[in-house]
Amino acid sequence: MALTFPKPSKLISFSLLLLINLALNPWEGSGEQQNLVFFLQDVSIGPNATVAPVAGVKGKEWSYNTFGTIYAVDDLVTAGPNRNSAPVGRAQGLLATGALDGSNVNIFLSIVFTNLQYNGSTLQIQGVSRQSENYREVSVVSGTGRFRFARGYAALETYYYDPNTTYSIVRLSITLLNSSDGH
Template structure:
């Protein structure tokens, strides 16, 4: 019986090294493809993000929440299809939509440092000018209590293919009665 253990070990090692070499070969091919040089540019975008959780036509709806919660709190997930506008008024020119979700990810703690932290996973889809049909993906932490929140851009499509950068969000207006929030966004995209 002890004689079979080294054989099994040898088989596992050979399987590992064979798999590793196959993957390395694939990675080498991918690296060759990625070595194509393309000029990059930085684009700055400025718009307003309207999160409307109540009323006749809400653009943000709770899709899950812990059973012990009656309101928004840790563990709540919200799906959004929020308008992005040129100015802070909802009647301002529509430039795109923020689609995706955010979840309440910060636990209430005694030091109050992690209260109201959202995990944002959204796609900013644009509808105007040369950016029509292009999008930017954001995935990151959004601390509601910070005056200015910074989130990373992790990708994009169309004009913004292979995008990276960051988005700065600042509360422009918030109505605690209705929950309607308007945030000003300054986005810096390298693409």
């Protein structure tokens, strides 16, 4: 059987598509990283709560330590740890206590940016958060706008927690690899 080679027109078309893809995705294969640090302002009780239980196992208390409890989240995201720091956006999504012993919460969050630099862009974060640990890592699975095709990881660290008010500040350190600047 004789070897066959693609026609020059097919080879040129493939090469052109490859060049366009590389131009639209400048980090692809380059190994470059982008590091972002933000703070989630989390309030669990009261009239200004940003986390609220929305479902759970019938007959059981809905809590972070009870298997099957699902929370809706809409935390303020700021540039610094202070509540009055410049707002960057909102962390919106769901938390679900996914371990039978209540030790892990599954996180499904979209960081919805509203600041000038990333306005309208999002990052999608998901993974298992081990509640008893101060440092937790979850995956960055995608994004939109300036973060189109983003992937990487996000480290969540408890920066501050007041058990009386259940107000907490969580440092969110995001490391992105192979992100695409969509603009």
